[in-house]
Amino acid sequence: MHQIADLIAIFENTFYQSHNTRLIKGDDEPIYLPADEQTPYHQIVFAHGFYASALHEIAHWLVAGEARRLKEDYGYWYCPDGRDKHQQAEFEAVEVKPQAIEWALSTAAGFDFNVSVDNLNGEQTCRFDFQARVHQQVLSFLASGFNQRTTALLKALSDFYKTPWPLTAAQFTWQRDFHGNPGALSDAV
Known part of the structure; x- marks a missing residue:
């Protein structure tokens, strides 16, 4: 049901003419590349053809302002997997908005969403706390409205x-495992 070619076409139809930006299936790590002498359009390169990766990288693009979209990877730092507690806290702080938008995109696409703390080889933090912050951000976006680009893609x-x-707040619910522990986030319909 969720074909990457469909997502690429939807993105292209929504943003290529207005923002000179394309969604590109990459072979390796994701990256955002602004237009340059070799490539006359901006590229959101997502990892390995994964639908979830594409939604996540699109979410970063939707958060980035006009000036940031002229810089490689929006001019932000990225500390790879293996972060210590302080680095992980910084990572999660900058990931709340993109992951909230990713959740909204996933819901609009009828695709399952799970938050990602993306630190398998580093300091483990409370996933529940991060999920709660992402959930609060989604509710905040729903109350105040998404930016124009995000709304168009949604x-x-x-x-x-x-x-x-x-989209409504009722579509964004928590799913708990059989022990009552917080589990993956789920999109209720």
Whole structure:
């Protein structure tokens, strides 16, 4: 049901003309590359053809302002897997908004979403706390509204996948395991 070619086409139809930006299936690590002498359009390169990776990288693009979209990887630092407690806290602080948008994109596409702390070889933090912050950010976006680009893509995804529109807070719920522990986030319909 969730074909990467569909997502690439939806993104292209929504943003290529207006923002000179394309979604590109990469072979390796994700990266954002602004247009240059070799490539006349901006590229959101996502990892290994994974649908979830594409949504995540799109979310970073949707958060980035105009000036940031002129810099490689938006001019932000990235500390790879293996972060210590302080580095992980910084990572999670900058990931709340993109992951909240990713969750909204996933919901609009009818695709399962899970938060990612992306630190398998480093300091383990409380995933529950991070999930709660991402959930609060989604609710905040729903209350105050998403930016224009995000809204356009959410609507395009909802139209394509025939999911409920507009998005509502009721679509964003917690799912708990059989022990009552917080588990993966789920999109209720």
